[in-house]
């Protein structure tokens with residue numbers, strides 16, 4: 001069986017999900033893609049925290065180990081914040097490695113730059129996991145809406161906020177209690193301010209804008225409000241009128257301008273996002289040919305995010321088939 005070596009940056013909620021499923025799904029990957037995957041190196045911040053790690057990979061805090069191994073063809077990135085993630089992915093691409101990221105903050109800032117760099121270096125960037133967890137929104141927009149003009153998107157893009165709002169309404173929890181549960185379940189960001197102040201949904205919306213319109217609005221022009229000020233009383237007041245408060249991220253093209261916002265909104269029961277509960281996300285796309293299409297599914301957590309990253313891996317491996325590059329990156333069984 002031919003083999004591809006990969007590196008994994010980050011072994012937290014997301015990294016562990018990728019590690020786990022690359023092992024549990026090894027047979028399916030081999031059957032469908034014709035290669036086995038070997039995780040050669042794992043880069044973390046504190047290797048000593050992972051002393052019980054039993055795999056065969058090299059576990060290190062030194063990213064240079066990844067660059068120094070020319071056999072590593074693909075780099076998964078699931079670490080925190082813009083840096084050093086951006087530098088690591090830039091160097092990986094320059095070294096001819098494909099990259100797959102879940103890091104929306106970094107990608108909202110630098111995604112366009114990375115995609116251009118990857119094109120120049122004839123490698124690919126997978127970023128399905130940056131937006132809406134396990135929902136395949138990036139590939140849907142890239143592959144399945146090539147002719148439709150998507151004039152408007154409205155989405156629930158932060159699983160933690162939706163989980164908190166649902167728990168507050170259904171179980172009468174305070175915001176802090178519900179946030180603690182979301183953290184325990186691995187949904188929240190390392191700094192949950194990103195979730196409850198709307199930054200995380202904002203980054204995801206900017207990634208969608210870049211993909212759809214090849215530009216982003218001026219960030220300071222976008223209204224961004226999180227759910228931090230929402231009280232149980234607010235939620236119950238809306239509930240008594242048959243409404244649910246949801247945290248919505250919206251973008252619309254009006255007179256060739258991008259109008260975007262991120263804010264809590266009280267929805268009536270006939271709204272397509274009213275029934276999206278718990279950690280689920282959903283996105284309503286409005287295409288000029290098709291009309292409204294809604295995608296929904298798990299928006300955060302270890303397995304849904306790993307799912308998005310592993311499907312990116314499959315896309316990259318399929319794109320290698322028959323290319324000159326394949327002989328460089330895929331090790332034949334005889335090596």
Ligand SMILES: NC(=O)C1=CN([C@@H]2O[C@H](COP(=O)(O)OP(=O)(O)OC[C@H]3O[C@@H](n4cnc5c(N)ncnc54)[C@H](OP(=O)(O)O)[C@@H]3O)[C@@H](O)[C@H]2O)C=CC1
Nearest residue numbers: 010011012013014044045046078079080102103300301305
């Ligand atoms: N949790 C989720 O549901 C989702 C998360 N994401 C994104 O995925 C990324 C990872 O999230 P998550 O797994 O939840 O986070 P965690 O906090 O669970 O894990 C982060 C991992 O990154 C490592 N790390 C942090 N900083 C560095 C650094 N400077 N160098 C090397 N390694 C580093 C940590 O190392 P150590 O273990 O040694 O501390 C840890 O293994 C984030 O960008 C997040 O926004 C995207 C979609 C969903």
Ligand SMILES: N[C@@H](CC=O)C(=O)O
Nearest residue numbers: 158159160188189300
């Ligand atoms: N903290 C994020 C994780 C996934 O992107 C969220 O709750 O949506």
